[in-house]
Amino acid sequence: MQFGVFSVSDITTDPTTGRTPTEAERIKAIVAIAQKAEEVGLDVFALGEHHNPPFFSSSPTTTLAYIAARTTRIQLSTSTTLITTNDPVKIAEDYAMLQHLADGRVDLMMGRGNTGPVYPWFGQDIRNGIQLAIENYALLRRLWDEEVVDWSGQFRTSLQGFTSTPRPLDGVPPFVWHGSIRSPQIAEQAAYYGDGFFHNHIFWPPEHTQRMVEFYRRRFEHYGHGSADQAIVGLGGQVFMRKNSQDAVNEFRPYFDNAPVYGHGPSLEEFSRETPLTVGSPQQVIERTLGFRDYVGDYQRQLFLIDHAGLPLKTVLEQLDILGEEVVPVLRKEFAALKPAHVPDAPTHASRVAARGGAKDATVYAAADDVTGQVRDEAPEEAQTR
Amino acid sequence: MSTRTLAVVSAGLSVPSSTRLLADRLSTATVAALRERGEDTTVTVVELRDHARDLADNLVTGFANEALRGSIEAVTGADGLIAVTPVFSASYSGLFKTFFDVLDKGVLAGKPVLLGATAGTARHSLVIEHAMRPLFAHLRAIAVPTGVFAASEDWGGDGGVDRALAGRIERAAGEFADLVTGRPSAAPTEALEGPFGGTPSFETLLRGV
Numbered sequence: 159m160q161f162g163v164f165s166v167s168d169i170t171t172d173p174t175t176g177r178t179p180t181e182a183e184r185i186k187a188i189v190a191i192a193q194k195a196e197e198v199g200l201d202v203f204a205l206g207e208h209h210n211p212p213f214f215s216s217s218p219t220t221t222l223a224y225i226a227a228r229t230t231r232i233q234l235s236t237s238t239t240l241i242t243t244n245d246p247v248k249i250a251e252d253y254a255m256l257q258h259l260a261d262g263r264v265d266l267m268m269g270r271g272n273t274g275p276v277y278p279w280f281g282q283d284i285r286n287g288i289q290l291a292i293e294n295y296a297l298l299r300r301l302w303d304e305e306v307v308d309w310s311g312q313f314r315t316s317l318q319g320f321t322s323t324p325r326p327l328d329g330v331p332p333f334v335w336h337g338s339i340r341s342p343q344i345a346e347q348a349a350y351y352g353d354g355f356f357h358n359h360i361f362w363p364p365e366h367t368q369r370m371v372e373f374y375r376r377r378f379e380h381y382g383h384g385s386a387d388q389a390i391v392g393l394g395g396q397v398f399m400r401k402n403s404q405d406a407v408n409e410f411r412p413y414f415d416n417a418p419v420y421g422h423g424p425s426l427e428e429f430s431r432e433t434p435l436t437v438g439s440p441q442q443v444i445e446r447t448l449g450f451r452d453y454v455g456d457y458q459r460q461l462f463l464i465d466h467a468g469l470p471l472k473t474v475l476e477q478l479d480i481l482g483e484e485v486v487p488v489l490r491k492e493f494a495a496l497k498p499a500h501v502p503d504a505p506t507h508a509s510r511v512a513a514r515g516g517a518k519d520a521t522v523y524a525a526a527d528d529v530t531g532q533v534r535d536e537a538p539e540e541a542q543t544r
Numbered sequence: 545m546s547t548r549t550l551a552v553v554s555a556g557l558s559v560p561s562s563t564r565l566l567a568d569r570l571s572t573a574t575v576a577a578l579r580e581r582g583e584d585t586t587v588t589v590v591e592l593r594d595h596a597r598d599l600a601d602n603l604v605t606g607f608a609n610e611a612l613r614g615s616i617e618a619v620t621g622a623d624g625l626i627a628v629t630p631v632f633s634a635s636y637s638g639l640f641k642t643f644f645d646v647l648d649k650g651v652l653a654g655k656p657v658l659l660g661a662t663a664g665t666a667r668h669s670l671v672i673e674h675a676m677r678p679l680f681a682h683l684r685a686i687a688v689p690t691g692v693f694a695a696s697e698d699w700g701g702d703g704g705v706d707r708a709l710a711g712r713i714e715r716a717a718g719e720f721a722d723l724v725t726g727r728p729s730a731a732p733t734e735a736l737e738g739p740f741g742g743t744p745s746f747e748t749l750l751r752g753v
Contacts, residue, residue, distance in 0.1 A: 288749075366607065373743070431610075
């Protein structure tokens, strides 16, 4: 099972000091958080995509490529990539590029975005949200899976004989998760393709998450990708830990009470009871997280949200230390002991390459170079031998 | 004799409240009218005052907490709904509207609803027509033709209720009972296919593109 952190990339005032970090500080902080996540032994770092304040992460592949250069092991992902408003051609290119630079340590999570106005910023219409997610992803799949694509659809100009470059690393595209909180159509989409399904989980009662995951599992089996318990499931989680649980509650309460998403509503205690939020000792986090399995079954990826609501970088890094030293090693062992052998691990580039029967160079060499006019057999020798 | 389920939503704030009083009269009359038509009835009353904070929390968090979930399920799963609000600033109260704001889309579609409203003065008599009916039309519920409005003065007659008000209550209950018995019992919230059973298959979704 994979454990990691995901960030929504919010720039939020620290309610205890009244100070708001600059974009520059938060952008550098997210790099520090990703590096620390690798250092403490986590498996995944995922970053959101937003195009409006108070968020900074408009360009996740730039950030993830930079992180890739400064790490060696951690899997890089998104939370989420906007399949609705990004041109699928650009997603195909950007993430294949990132995949090469990161030596395959890349997957991504498709989402529809957090705000209605983002649609017109990119020339789209929110009323087409679900249909955009379906058509754009259908095109993205073809751009990765087929070398030469002819395409015509409802939402973008047609493609004739188009080849998306670079080709996916070793001929194997990044694994895709589909994130959705309340749209069963997206769970259906994930099931249809045999892709992963990620439920945000953290702002909702467990029953809600359970129903969506159950639906995805049943449909995954229906489409013939394996039995329902072999479907690939990821969950969010939200934690704040200190050695003594009362210290955690006292320290986190002002951040909770003023959090942009749920602040000024229920109390910390009420929200902790109704949702997976766990504020307390590492042991409490371990027990609560193991309990997720009771209602979604054996799952493959657990991502924690730890850097939101104005928490300062120093605190976030301390949280990562606790996760890496005290929580994840226990969870790893306990979840592994519970998981039946026929339930797969989260796909990685290595496992997907192996499943395809090994790596192959997928480079597509142009028959003729339309810049220089050279035809292929005149091309320099190194271009052909790579 | 089959058994019907009735949910009563009352948005009265004081205890006792004339809104709850009207809700109880409507509910008692409906139970009697259903019994005349050969149906037993179980009644669940949802006092929105008890959910004032739950509803505010729902607005902020986007989900109903456990206490509110129970009441929402009672309403969405019922064969018929009686909805009664006090008049605040010439319309239904904010608390009343919030309850219907947080319901999932479509959950009241086709459900018979008996509307009631109370106010301190008869000058608000048309509030059911100009405020409540459009709301329930939007929710695609089937509002009973007779809605019952009661001003303070209507409670002053013999036996605590003005004869005309009692007559309106009885007529409304009869119309409501006819609507409820004319329909099959509400299906259990989760049909055989399980949750999201109505989701189109991916082939259908693709064709929609």
